[in-house]
Amino acid sequence: MTQNWGMKPVGAMTAMEIRAALDRLDEVAPEDTALELALRHELYRVASEDWMFDEDSVLVG
Template sequence: MTPAAAGHAVRTAARAAAPAAAALPWPMKALGAMTAAEILAALEQVVYVCPDDVALERALRRELANALERGRAAGGAAPG
């Protein structure tokens, strides 16, 4: 995932956490629909895009754990 796409993922996650955003300049993707790779890339960019948003970072970390668990349950190998 490119840095621009990762930044997009962080902004999308931030907007998803915000109450009813009006018109957005980018398409939304629900945090729960993001792949583990997308979430990890977003986590890497969150310090640049939203450095003080601890709640967003925690949500991304929690969703990353959920995505990895879903992958294991589906028989996929854990990254590493």
């Protein structure tokens, strides 16, 4: 079965979209550690810039 991941660049995704991609990644490619780390890094960046964390918070994952 072919998987269609769409064509949206990770840098243009919202935190919610990145979280959904991480959830889907567990189903489709659980061994793709590099992609998981890249998505987690981007999620942290988006969340830090937009709203999720204040200066004293730390992402634990």
